Every structure is written in C-alpha cells, then in structure tokens.
Amino acid sequence: MTDTVKEFVNKILECELLEKEQIQQHCQGLSSDDQPSDATSLARSLMEEGLITRFQARCILQNRHHRLLLGNYHLIEQIGRGGMGEVFMARHRRMKRIVAIKILTEKVTRSEVRLRRFQREVEAAARLVHPNIVTAFDADKDGGLFYLVMEFVDGQDLGQLIKQQGALDVATAVDYTIQAARGLAYAHEEGVVHRDIKPHNLLVDKQGVVKVLDMGLVSFDTDQRTTESSESLTENNQIIGTLDYMSPEQAEDVHRVDSRTDIYSLGCTLFRILTDKPPFEGKNAIQKLMAHRTHPIPSLRRCRGGIPELLDRVCQKMLAKKAEDRYQSMEEVIESLEACSLALISVTASPNTVSASGGNDLLTDQSMASASTLDIQASGRTLSEVALVDTPSGTSRAVQIASGRPSNSQRQRQRRRSSPILIAISGLSILLLLGMAWFLSRPTLLLIEWPIADRARATLRIDGKKIDFGDSMPLEFHVIPGRHLVVIQRFGFYPFEDDVLVAKRSRVSVTPTWTVFDVPTIESPFGRQDE
Numbered sequence: 001m002t003d004t005v006k007e008f009v010n011k012i013l014e015c016e017l018l019e020k021e022q023i024q025q026h027c028q029g030l031s032s033d034d035q036p037s038d039a040t041s042l043a044r045s046l047m048e049e050g051l052i053t054r055f056q057a058r059c060i061l062q063n064r065h066h067r068l069l070l071g072n073y074h075l076i077e078q079i080g081r082g083g084m085g086e087v088f089m090a091r092h093r094r095m096k097r098i099v100a101i102k103i104l105t106e107k108v109t110r111s112e113v114r115l116r117r118f119q120r121e122v123e124a125a126a127r128l129v130h131p132n133i134v135t136a137f138d139a140d141k142d143g144g145l146f147y148l149v150m151e152f153v154d155g156q157d158l159g160q161l162i163k164q165q166g167a168l169d170v171a172t173a174v175d176y177t178i179q180a181a182r183g184l185a186y187a188h189e190e191g192v193v194h195r196d197i198k199p200h201n202l203l204v205d206k207q208g209v210v211k212v213l214d215m216g217l218v219s220f221d222t223d224q225r226t227t228e229s230s231e232s233l234t235e236n237n238q239i240i241g242t243l244d245y246m247s248p249e250q251a252e253d254v255h256r257v258d259s260r261t262d263i264y265s266l267g268c269t270l271f272r273i274l275t276d277k278p279p280f281e282g283k284n285a286i287q288k289l290m291a292h293r294t295h296p297i298p299s300l301r302r303c304r305g306g307i308p309e310l311l312d313r314v315c316q317k318m319l320a321k322k323a324e325d326r327y328q329s330m331e332e333v334i335e336s337l338e339a340c341s342l343a344l345i346s347v348t349a350s351p352n353t354v355s356a357s358g359g360n361d362l363l364t365d366q367s368m369a370s371a372s373t374l375d376i377q378a379s380g381r382t383l384s385e386v387a388l389v390d391t392p393s394g395t396s397r398a399v400q401i402a403s404g405r406p407s408n409s410q411r412q413r414q415r416r417r418s419s420p421i422l423i424a425i426s427g428l429s430i431l432l433l434l435g436m437a438w439f440l441s442r443p444t445l446l447l448i449e450w451p452i453a454d455r456a457r458a459t460l461r462i463d464g465k466k467i468d469f470g471d472s473m474p475l476e477f478h479v480i481p482g483r484h485l486v487v488i489q490r491f492g493f494y495p496f497e498d499d500v501l502v503a504k505r506s507r508v509s510v511t512p513t514w515t516v517f518d519v520p521t522i523e524s525p526f527g528r529q530d531e
Helices: 005-014 020-028 039-049 054-061 112-127 158-165 170-189 225-231 248-252 260-275 285-294 309-318 330-349 408-441
Strands: 073-081 085-092 098-104 136-142 145-151 155-157 202-205 210-212 353-358 372-376 386-393 396-403 445-448 458-462 465-467 475-478 482-490 496-502 507-510
Touching: 005 020, 005 039, 005 054, 020 039, 039 054, 054 073, 073 098, 098 112, 112 136, 112 145, 155 158, 158 202, 158 260, 170 202, 170 210, 170 260, 170 330, 248 260, 248 285, 260 309, 260 330, 309 330, 330 408, 445 482, 445 496, 496 507
Parallel strands: 445 507
Antiparallel strands: 073 085, 085 098, 098 145, 136 145, 155 202, 202 210, 353 372, 386 396, 445 475, 458 465, 458 482, 482 496
16 A cells, blocks of 8 residues: 555654655645655655655655664665675765665675674775775674675776776776776785675776775785684685686685785786686686686787787786796786886877887897887888989999989988987987876875874874874875865864865875864852962
C-alpha cells in the first residue's frame, strides 16, 4: 500500500534527511495542480527539486529509510559493490562534506577472516596520506554495520574507463601509471604492500589525478609470517588477488610476497590499459595461473602499433617472471616511466627528432650505450635539383649536368653550414626537454613558514586531519591540487585558519599570524579589601 503524504514526510523527518520547514517551503512553492496527492508524487517532486535523490526516495518508499542515516552521515547514492560490501556516496550531517562510505555486507561480518581483512584495510588506510592514495577519514560500527569513511573521488576507475572508450593513448597511460607508482612507492615506504593492483583499483578524477584504493588485501612489512598464515587470509584455500594481474610468486604463496608483486601487477595494468586486454589469457583460472608462470612475456609493440621500444622494454621488465629480474623498487619504475614520458614529449615537440631513449637497466645493445640519450637529425634543406660539375674534356673544359646530385664541393659546403645548425638544434632541444621534464616533475606543495620556536604546545590540522610535524623549516606537505583548510592551534593564542588554493605543480606558502588570547579580568564580587 502506498504511503500517504504525511507518512512519507514523517519518515523523512525520522532519518533527519530534511527539515520540516524545507518540505513546507517546497510545497508552498508548487501550484495547486502540482500539489502532491500521495507519497510517490511528493517523492517525485522532491527529486525534481534536488532535495532528495532517487536512491533516497526508493529507500523511503520501501520503508528502508533507516538505512539512510549511518552515524554522522546521510547516504546519498550507491556508487559501487564488491565482494566485501557496498560503497555509497554520503554527506556528513554537520560538516556537509561529501565522502565515500564502504559498508560491509552481513555475510562478511559473520566471517572472522573477512572481518580481520577489513580491519587490515582500516589500519592500512590510517597509515597512508598521499595525493595518489584515497584518503581514509574514519571507521566505525553503527547498529551492527561496520563501515569505512573515505575521500570521495569524483571520477571513475580505469577499468570502467577502458570499457567505455577502449585502450588509452600512450602518453595518458604512461602518466596514469606513473601516478599510481608514486602512490605505491609511498605505501611501500610505509611498509604496506597492496597485493591487488588492477585497473578497477585505480581511480582517476576529473582533473586527471590517479588514486589507489581498496587496501583490503594489504600486507605489512612488520607482519610475522606465522601470524599472517594463522589468520588464513586465503579463505578456504582460495587464491587471494585478481588472476589477470597476479604475480607468479603471489599465486604460489600470498604470505611470502614483497613490494615487487605490486610492480608486476602494475605492469599487467599498464599492458591492459594500452591494449585493452590482459597480458596473459586463459579459459579458466588454472590456465591463467600457468600462463603467468610459463608463457613468454608479451610485447606491447606486437599487440599495438605506435608503442615506443623503450616503453615496451620497461613493461617487459615489470613483468619478469622472477621477482629478482624485475625492478627492485617503485622508484626505479617511476624513473624509467618518466624517461618514456620524456621521450614521448620529445617526439611530439620536435619533428626533427629521430630517436630518443632513456631509462634504468634497459640497455641491451651498443646502440643504447647511455641511460639517457637523444639523437637528433635535421631533415635538411633539399639541394638544387640540377648541379653543375666541371669535368676535364681534352684540352678544354666542359660542363656536365648532374641531375639531382650535388657535387663534392657542394656537399662539403653544406656540411660546413649544417654542422653548427645541428649542434644548435641539438642543444636547444635538450634544454627544452630538460625544462619540460623539470616542469612535469614538480610536486604540488603546501609550505608553512612557521618558526620552530612557535611550535611548542601546538597542533596542526589540514582539511580536518591532524598532522604530525617535525623541526624542518619550512614545513612541506605534498597535497592534491585544490583548496585546503589549514588550522593551527597554539596555547595562549587564537587559532590560525587559512583556506589555501594550491594549483597543480605549484608551491604555495602560508605564514601563520598570531593574536594573543586575552583573558578578561573579573572583579571579585566582594569588592576590594584593604589589608
């Protein structure tokens, strides 16, 4: 039976979705013909006004309105679903901040193993604050529901992206992979190994910033192998991870992997977003596992045209079967991929560029004898099609016409003229590339010019998150482009607040100013007493 208007309104008020005055104001703004006659028509009217979402209206009409309020958050829309639970876009009731909330399903909460896995995800998220990792804000339990509150990323994952538009262009794919590698390099420094890197776990927002998410399968360097084994993360002897992106050593023993398993998975991801297919295929799980272990490493250049040889070599090194044959750290991966990016820029920037190469541990022949080289050949100006060459003919001199062929003297003069030009072009191109490399590698930094002497008994928060700070001057923080709220509380002074706009690849400085907190003098109610 359909709810009445009054019943629908009471449910909205019960979950504190809207104030009574908001609903009254909305209805007063409707014409007499548009006045809602039942719950459904009121729900439709509120949706058209943008006061509630379709998801919220459906929950209320289905008498599941209690689901819309979770702790301090109102659920807005369901934006994802996975093996561990559901993901919702939500809004904080007081701060009005939009977040993403991952809620464990009832099936997961009944499993001790999966609850422990969720706890590991919470612990990992709490340790990691980086522009290329989804930030966690909170974790709690409400009415038997376990949930994790995370940064909301307005975009889509790379899996959805390539499903919609196919393989990415080379420059974009390299850029996204570099960003993911930076986030993972930071995680590895913090002792966290992801173990499930794949396109669906890499979000890209509308500004092109890539963020790693889903830490449900992480391992910590501080883990004792026996402890992790006893927790039996491989539930029912099932393999943990995603087969299309899983390293051979992880398939063999998930408990005995290190950061190099993430390098392999990121290599598989790079291959996928460039070719729209995984590097190793099979009809079933066993065939896929065997392909990762035994099949030859595929070549990007054979699967797609327009792939630079240098990038192909980088990808193949990431996909080495043995961990010791791969890059040994994400920093090495980033260095080699940035060399590929630089080479791509040079080819695009200069039509005279014939070849460009650079990288780390990629040189296999004499033609690539340097880790960073640039060979430039000018196309040159075409000589006159008719060259006059004087040749002896008996006692007299004759003129021979050589069509399209310059004389030896002409070639010598051309070489003398072109050598300085080639040197100048080479020098300018190298300077241009170095300048572009410097510009592209600049981090987005928030600097706080805060004298060390003023830091005693003080706390620093950026975007509501308490930040530990040391004795460096100035304080430097890697941030994502956009607005950031800096709040410093210092004993004896009014709090310092500043809303800072940080552009991409820029450095913005903030200098706190202080106002002494004056405590008003309160006279004694007994008046002044003489001694």
